[in-house]
Amino acid sequence: MEQGKYSVGLDIGTTKIVAIIGKENEYGKIEILGIGKSKSLGVHRGVVNNITQTIQSIQQAVEQAESNSGLKIGSVVVGIAGQHIRSLQHSDYITRDDSEQVINEDDVDKLCNQVYKLIMLPGEEIIHVLPQEYKIDGQAEIKEPMGMYGARLEANFHVVVGQVSSIKNVGRCIKSAGLDLGSITLEPLASANAVLSQEEKEAGVALIDIGGGTTDLAIFKDGIIRHTAVIPFGGNVITEDIKEGCSIIEKQAELLKIKFGSAWPGENKENEIVSIPGLRGREPKEITLKNLSKIIHARVVEIVEQVYVEIKNYGHDEQKKKLIAGIVLTGGGSQLKHLKQLVEYITGMDTRIGYPNEHLAGDSDEEIASPLYATAVGLLMNALKTKAKSEAIEAEEEELQTQLPENEMNDEATEAETTVVKPEVQRERKSIFDKWSDKLKDFLDNAE
Incomplete structure (x- = not known):
């Protein structure tokens, strides 16, 4: 199959790197052709901190996906996250030369381009400019301005900003792994594409993607993205706490969390004990499941409360900004037992676990429909959309x-x-961000 028929999403996470190859079938669903997964070395809290190790991990995942599918990977769409991501609200306007002509794509693009010229802090770059509502000659709450008359076109924007160096490091890893960088997408947006329905986006929903190193938040209302945030904590800090609290090695702590972990301490009885083999001939350790869930509970509460602060910052308690569809949890961390109940208890909002199976073809592997792969599936969807x-x-x-x-x-x-x-x-109409990706490619080519 030639490269034109399929696309590739590459999720560079803190715990794992996933390369996923897919194409759209005749029903508009995504058919997964191959998947490769490797342990992520060299990424800390969503940011590359060791180029060589990250390149090796990417190559490993890509090779696995290629041998799995028998296809060659060329260009990839990559997700970006990390604690350097921040977002802000901005309003801007343009005055049109000829108000007798209807507003067209050029006018909307001109307005968006203007936002990209905003002066950022040193070392920062605008990643996404997401229009909220438009205003034409003072008439507010217009969702689609094209085809209307007016002299002054203004809009509110949600602007996502990231550090240039972090983005360039990701680009450098992709290039050195022998791949082409198709485009870069904010990870919470990719996850949202994979697990949220259009109805939820209309009603108002908060997507919480709990990864290994970061927890991403994306809030939608009236079908438009309203707020994004990246919190620099994820499943790995829970593992770290178990490791410290129980004096065991990381591998054992991770297994304990996955097999016996629970976010709700009242669940376990005092006499439930798990025995862990000691190191090199030492005595085995005995840990009560009640203690284990207390350690997990304390950290999970902290993560959920930080996310809840962001939801409050958006202003979800105002009638107009109410999130009727509540919260959707996804990512590897969302598989923790009783997490859904804890989130409902802390926030008082309806909660469900988000699986990326809605957009997948019926015969897809069950494993891929796990919340673990939400971001990778979202990036693949993005790649297919860009290609189309x-x-x-x-x-x-x-x-x-x-x-x-x-x-x-x-x-x-x-x-x-x-x-x-x-x-x-x-x-x-090729988005400014695609042009920016082209600029990044040129920069990397010249940096050889």
């Missing part, structure tokens, strides 16, 4: 080229319009 868009643009340009000979008889103005304007409008 660029194919549509190419097809349109080809069509225009074939129409050219017929138009040669027309006057010059019409001809110029056919040859230049249309492709240009279409190309402009």
Whole structure:
């Protein structure tokens, strides 16, 4: 199968790196062709801190996915997270030259481009500019301004910002692993695509993705992303606490958490004990499950409360901003026993576990429909969507080229319009972020 038929999502996490190859079937569902997974070395709290180890881990995951599917991986869509990610609200406007013409894509793009010129702190770069609502000549709450008349177009934006160095390090790892960087997406947005339904996004929902090193939050209301945050704690700090509290090695702590861990201490009786083999001929250790769940509970409460502070910052208690669909938990950390009940208890909001199976073809492997792979599936969906868009643009340009000979008889103005304007409008629609990705690719090429 040639590269054009399938796409690849690459999730560079703190605990694991997942490469996932897929294509869209005739029903619009995603067919997984291959998956590769490796232990993530060199990534700490979502940020690359050892280039060599990260490259090796990426190569391992990619090789596994390739041998699994018999396909060759070229370009990948990568997720970005980490404690350096922050978001802010911003309003901007443009005054149009000709209010007699309807607002078109160019005007909307011009407004978005303006936001990308915002002066950030040193070393920061804008990753995403996400329009909220538009205002035309003072008329508020417009969701789609195209096709309307007006002289002044303004909008509120949700702007996601990250550190240039962290993004460039990810780019460098991808390039050194022998891959092309397709584009970069904020991980909470990718997870949201994979596990949330359109109804939930309309009603108002908070997605909490608990990974190994970070916990990502994305809040949607009226179908629009309203708030994003990355909290620098995840499942690994729970493992660390178990390791310290029970004086055992990390591997044992991780196994204990997965097998016997619970976020609700009242669940276990005092006499439930688990025995852990001692190191090199030492006596085995005995740990009560009640103590284990107390350690886990304390840390999970801290993580959930930090996320809840972010939900409060968004203003979920206002009537207009109410999150009717409550909370959706996903990511590896969401598999912890009784976590759903604890989150409901702390926040008082309806909660469910999010599985990325809604968009997958029926015959997909059960393992892939686990919350563990939510981000990877979301990145793959993003890759497929980007590819479909660029194919549509190419097809349109080809069509225009074939129409050219017929138009040669027309006057010059019409001809110029056919040859230049249309492709240009279409190309402009390639998001600013894609252009920024191109700039990053050039930078990496020159840094050789």
